Amino acid sequence: MRKARFLAGRTLIVVLIGLLAGLFAACSSSEEQADAQADQATDATAQATDQKQTTYGRAVQRAEDTVAELANPKVNTDPVCGMAVDETSIIVTIADKDYAVCSERCAETLQADPDKYLVASAGEDGHEGHNH
Numbered sequence: 001m002r003k004a005r006f007l008a009g010r011t012l013i014v015v016l017i018g019l020l021a022g023l024f025a026a027c028s029s030s031e032e033q034a035d036a037q038a039d040q041a042t043d044a045t046a047q048a049t050d051q052k053q054t055t056y057g058r059a060v061q062r063a064e065d066t067v068a069e070l071a072n073p074k075v076n077t078d079p080v081c082g083m084a085v086d087e088t089s090i091i092v093t094i095a096d097k098d099y100a101v102c103s104e105r106c107a108e109t110l111q112a113d114p115d116k117y118l119v120a121s122a123g124e125d126g127h128e129g130h131n132h
Contacts, residue, residue: 080106
């Protein structure tokens, strides 16, 4: 009987060790899965942050470009009167090319006889066709 109790106790210990080992494996597996899910969430957050920063960076760059253009407009010369004009002035399109003019009057004059003013404004010193 003593031997039977010893064997029963020993069997019980083996069974308990097996159960504990199974529980430990299950816990380890759950921890690994939780770690993997946490890593995926971290990666997704990092990607979203990178995308947000990239989008923000592009918006800031566009705003800076716009401010620079407004602060330093490209200055051209009105081909009719020679006055300084920029891209915010009145634009006249002739032969698929845009020309900035200072007023509606200069726009009408340029449209009426573009060859006279466009050829004259193409001189070397920019003063052909009129006197100062």
